[in-house]
Amino acid sequence: MTKSISKLAWAFLILGIITLVFFLSKSSIDGFGVFTSNKTDYTTTGQFGDFVGGVIGTFFALAGTLLIYLSFKAQTKENKRNAFESSFFEMMRIYRENINELRYRKYKLDDYLVYENRQVIREIFNEFIECYREVRKFSNSTKTEDYLTPKYIEKLKKIKKDINPKINLIELARIDIAYSIVFYGIGVEGESIIRKNIQKKYNSVYYYKLLYWMKMKPKKSNTERYDNWKKARDLNLKDLHKLVDELYANRNHPEKIEQLSDLAKEFKMNLDYEKYYGGHQFRLGHFFRHLFQSYKYLNNHKDLTEKEKYAYGKMYRAQLSTYEQALLFINSISTIGMKWEFTPEKQSDPSIKTNLITTYNLIKNLPGEHLFGIRYKTYYKDVEYESLEQLK
The missing domain is CATH 1.10.287 (Helix Hairpins)
Known part of the structure; x- marks a missing residue:
């Protein structure tokens, strides 16, 4: 125009x-002039x-x-x-402040350590990997219906069809539950939120016992109980499920331990203890809300071209460390953060893109091809990964 x-x-x-x-x-x-006989012809x-x-x-x-x-x-x-730039750069500044304000006191290496700034994101991501491995070991079935309700299976199949037919619904369920546990924690309040969020999505027989198993894990500062938990973790799968079934059946009367096996008695489930997964909602909730709103503000701006939007998005992405991108990846494929791309908010303008992760290559700098077996390209096949560019 x-x-x-x-x-x-x-x-x-x-x-x-x-x-x-x-x-x-x-x-x-034509011989037509303005001046004749040295006089102006008005x-x-x-x-x-x-x-x-x-x-x-x-x-x-x-x-x-x-x-x-x-x-x-x-x-x-x-x-x-x-x-726009005034608001956008202010958002970037607040993002950096959010990172700088993060603190996390955790028992490790026989002492309490205080993690700060980006170290906190790294520790939270490592907790997710721990939790994911534990959920994956406990979840040994290969039948989707053993994990998910029929209605939720149909919903995930639609997402799978739109995103990538190669997505494994069981893997997606394990990721979602593991991340929910790390995000909300499994204290009284956290467990209540998790149950409310997943009761219509997951098979109750599966997730009730799984949550009970995850609750059995204490903080490492409780050395005796933590040693017992490691013994249980190292059991073969059949004996592990037998132990969890035994304690789960006795959950309403944990003080009655006469009929329990020796290992089950050692857990002393009638005593209070601090759970290992205390939750990070108060850290991550604001962090991801702000990041999402920043990209939503950029993406919905009508006076910028797509090329200009990507340039600003790239500038913001440069603020994200590798662990921040990794945690964003996990967040975006869980039910907590699927609005990033899998189940985006509806736009009144059909020309506005809704796949924020892919549009702005927000996980471009993740190393290799997977995170402990979780392949990025399975969930975001159109992202221009830096690791793949280096192979060309």
């Missing part, structure tokens, strides 16, 4: 100049002025009007860009 108006303005200007040159040339050839000059002002001047006036309009439009666009 702007190019068309600019071309039209220049066309009027050139047409006016050509008309003026033609008129002057024709007048000279009749002639008046007619000449009327022609120039009425015809040629119109072309110049139209050209000037269009150029003024373009200048005003450019100024308006620049003002909007300045307003």
Whole structure:
């Protein structure tokens, strides 16, 4: 539109100049002059002025009007860009502040250590990997219906069809539950939220016992109980399920331990203890909400081209460390964060893209091809991964 108006303005200007040159040339050839007998012929000059002002001047006036309009439009666009950049860079600043404010005190290496800033994200991601491995070991069935309700299976199949037919629904379920445990924790409040969120999605027989197994894991500072938990973790799968079934059946009367096996008695489930997975909702909730709103603000901006949006998105992505991208990847394929791409918010404007992870290559810098067996390309096949570019 702007190019068309600019071309039209220049066309009027050139047409006016050509008309003026033609008129002057024709007048000279016809012997028609403005000045005669060393005196000004005001009749002639008046007619000449009327022609120039009425015809040629119109072309110049139209050209000037269009150029003024373009200048005003450019100024308006620049003002909007300045307003956008002011808000966008403020969002980036707040993101860095959110990272810098993170603190996490954790028992490790026989002492309490305090993690700060990006170290916290790394520790949370490592906890997810721990939890994922434990969930994967406990979840040994290869039948989808042993994990998911029929209604939720159909919903995930639609996502699978839209995203990638290679997605394994059992793997997706394990990731979702493991991340929910790390995110909310399995204290009284956290477990209540998890149960509410997954009771219509997952097979209750499966996830009730799984959550009970994960609750059995204490903080490492509780050395005796943690040693017992490691013994249970190292059991073969059949004996592990037998132990969990035994303790789960006795959960309403944990003080009655006479009929329990020796290992089950050692857990002393009637005593209070701090759970290993205490939850990180108060850390990650605000962190991911702000990051999502930042990209949503960028993506929905109508005065930027797709190329400009990507340039700003790339600038923001540069603020994300490898662990931040890894945790974003896990968050986005869990039910907590599927609005990033799998189940996006509806847009009133169909031209606005809704696949934020892919559009802005937000996990571009993840190393290798997978995270402990979870392949990025299975879930985001169109992301231009840096690791794959290096192989070309």
